[in-house]
Amino acid sequence: MHYKINLKERFENRKTKLAKEGYKTINEWTEIVLKNEYSLEDENFIINSKLTAINNKEITIALNRSYLVLIDKIRRLKISENRL
Structure with missing residues (x-):
């Protein structure tokens, strides 16, 4: 269940993965989404x-x-x- 709650960590992991795949423009995380x-x-x-x-x-x-x-x-x- 930790996976479902820790959205910021999931976003950062996905962002890193996409950057390695060559994506250059990745939107930043906003705390508003979490709250x-x-x-x-x-x-x-x-x-x-x-x-x-x-x-x-x-x-x-x-x-x-x-x-x-x-x-x-x-x-x-x-x-x-x-x-x-």
């Missing part, structure tokens, strides 16, 4: 919702977020913060 800001209130809502068995679709509607963004956030909470 998917959730307020502490939203994180607590996600945690409490998961503990009370509310499904992901209902959580996405309540937070007005896309489904895949929510799934990514839940994975990050489980792995990096051990909050779920």
Whole structure:
């Protein structure tokens, strides 16, 4: 799962590989891509919702977020913060 979370490292590895293959113009990494800001209130809502068995679709509607963004956030909470 480390592979899915450490996007910056993956980008740098891919950039190095492409440079070796002869590509000259490779866009730089921006931290904005990595960040998917959730307020502490939203994180607590996600945690409490998961503990009370509310499904992901209902959580996405309540937070007005896309489904895949929510799934990514839940994975990050489980792995990096051990909050779920």
